[in-house]
Structure formats: C-alpha cells, structure tokens
Amino acid sequence: MVMLKVDNLSVHYGMIHAVKKVSFEVKQGEIVSLIGANGAGKTTILHTLSGLVKPSEGTMTFMDEPLEKMPAAKIVKSGLIQVPEGRHIFSGLTVLENLELGAYLYPNRAESQMIMKTVFERFPVLAERKNQEASTLSGGEQQMLAMGRALMSRPKLLLLDEPSMGLAPIFIREIFSIIKEINQQGTTVLLIEQNAKMALSIADRGYVLETGKLVLEGTGENLLQSSEVQKAYLGG
Template sequence: MAAMLDIKDINVYYGAIHAIKGISLTVNEGEIVTLIGANGAGKSTTLRTVSGLLTPKEGEIKFLGETISGLPAQDIVRAGISQVPEGRRIFANMTVMENLELGAYIRTDKEGIEKDYQMVFERFPRLAERKEQQAGTLSGGEQQMLAMGRALMSRPKLLLLDEPSMGLAPLLIREIFNIIVDINKAGTTVLLVEQNANMALSIANRAYVLETGRITLSGDAKELAASEDVRKAYLGG
C-alpha cells in the first residue's frame, strides 16, 4: 500500500541553521502517527515543511503519490492537508463563526459547508454555545477546539496537529485527545506533534522520535511507550 504522506530525506534550514537533517517518514491512510522529542528537536519544523510554510533544500514530500514539496501553502490545503498550528493562531477579533468560515475559504459547496458547521458544533458543543462570541474571549481549551474546528472546515484528508495540549489543564488535555481519536475514527488521518509523549503514544498507531533534526527511533507506538530508552528520555520513567 502506498503511503498517504511520504517524506524522503528532507533537509530544512532556517538561514544557516540545519534544522532537519535528512529525515524520512511515512503516514498511511487511517493512521495516527506522532512525532515526539525534546523542544527544538525539529518536530514543528517538520509539520511546517509538510504544510508548505517552509521548503526543503533537499529531499521530497509526496502526498497521495504527488510531489507537494515546494508548492504554496494554499495549494497544499487544496490537496487535502490542513494544519492546526502551535499556539492555536485563531483570529482573536473575529467571532467563532467567522473563524470557522475562514477555514472553509477554499470551498464553494454551500450545502457541504453548512453540513460541516453542524459537524464541528456536534463535535465541539461549547463552540455552538459561543458562535457569536469573539474568539479572543474563549478559554485556552475552547481556542484549541476552535483551531481544530477551523482546520476541519477544509475537509482535510490529513490533519497536522502541532502541540495541541500546550498550556491546557490535564482534564482538557484528555478531552482534546479523545476528540483527536474521534476525528481519526471518522476518517481523517492524523500526524501529531506533541510534547506530552505519554498521551501521544497512548493514541497513536506509530511513532517517530526526533533528536536534533534526526529520527533516532521509530516503530509501533505501544512498543515505543514500553521501551526503556523512550521512558527515560520522554516519559519520566
């Protein structure tokens, strides 16, 4: 089976800094794959490169068999990849509804868009209660839900999630991770970058461990969660 996302030997630089050093990874349709690693390991840089915000100097990224490395970000959204950025990046001065409308900007199917608003409100009932509220007045957890809802409005085949648990209380983190599992069960493939390695490994099918821009370990998420090295380095074991 061909991978949905296939990253081959990419090298990415920030100016003179060699941030990603020849990594290769795959995400198959229907999976949750997680990238774990310390701060500055290159996890977010990898997602930003997949979503077209950065261009690899060498290597290639393929999505559904087509090369996407080097394409503008909006074309990558059109191809079926949507990202929930680190720090949420919602539009604080706009209402919840306006933020969701922006998520559907590449679409013209009015009926489908209406259906998807309902889908988002069913998945995130708190957003339905606050749809006319300014997004900046929402709690951190609600803003994370809005960022996820907005990304789902483009009907992605692949959802990139960058640190969804950041700054959230433990109960909310559990809720957000349950929602990620539901989104995946409903048919969206997920590539997840997460500091909370315990939570990430508990919901993922497979995982890659990144250290200073290189993949040092990869495999079944449950097996990695049980590995002595991973436990010592990332799980506080």
C-alpha cells in the same frame, strides 16, 4: 495505502541545520506521532509539509503528488491541513466567523453549512458560543476552535502541532479523546507533541526526533515501553 511519504528531508535556517535527512511515512487511517524535545525539529517538519518553509534536500509526497514546489494554498486544497502551535485563531472575530474562514474552499453555502453542522456536533461548546469573540474562550476552547476551523476544510490528513500546549489536564484529556474520534471517523492524523505519553497512547505508530534526526520508530505501544523513551520523555 501510504498517504504521506517523506524521504531524506533536510531543512536549513541559514547556517542552522534544523532537520537532518529525516524519512517517515503516514498511511491512510493512521494516527502517527512525532515526539521529541523542544527544538528537535518537529514544527519545522510540519511547516515544510505545509509549504511555509522550503526544504534544502529530500522529497515529500502526499497522495502521490510532490509537495516540495507546491504553493501552500494548493497544499491546503489537496487536503493537507495544519492546526498550528499556539492555535492562531482570529481573536477579534466571533467563533462562527473563525469557522467560516476555514470553509473558504467551499464557497457553496449549503455545503459549508453541512460541514459546520458536523463541527458543532463534535464541539458543542462552539455551537453554544458561536456569536462570542474568540478571545473570550478558554485555552482549551480555543484549541477546539482551531481544530474545528481546520475540519471545515475537510482534511484528508490533519497536521496537529502541540495541541496540548498550555492546557489544563482536563482539557488535555478531552483534546486527545477528540483526536481519536476524528481519526475513527476517517481523518488521518500526524501529531506533533511534547507530551509523549499522551501522544504515543493514541498513536498507531511513532517516531522520535532528537536535534533534527530520527533516532527511534515503532508502534505507539512499543515506544511507550521503550526504556530509551521512558528515560528521555516519561520520567522513567
């Protein structure tokens, strides 16, 4: 089943043509990676899918519902949830308060507590530090908090924007392992990453963006072996 279908998507920032007739799809149960250099248009695509930026052309369909004119809050309610680049946690609130904000779609206390329990099981460090201010967490722990907050909304499709940015190598490996676990437990993932090797190593399929255009697509394994990808992104 195709969960997300993007067809001929174009996005402008004033005179700047940031995304140029991009088409791709994400099937239920997949991890799909969008890779490319800084400025390739990856984050713009996620912001457009989330309703934060309006497309100038093209269509986006999620679970058979068009997204182009759907308000951002309704997109979240439909199950399309983004973990933004840079994490954007609420640093002055506690870990627990951050997670509770992610559960605003579930006002039923018992239901939100049940989701919280699963998040704490996946991220034990958050349970240990639930009463600490989020600002006191390390970068890797803050990324876990941002992902945990998104999971509190029970996403059908999780959009991850540069989850490894600024993290130490040990945390990068842990974050990608967690992404695989989240996917194996039933959440479809669209992953935006500059770390092409890590992103493609866990992806079912991938797409390569250059200056707003899609230039390559294939399975994660095939793209890892591609001489073009190796030369441009893997130092080959």
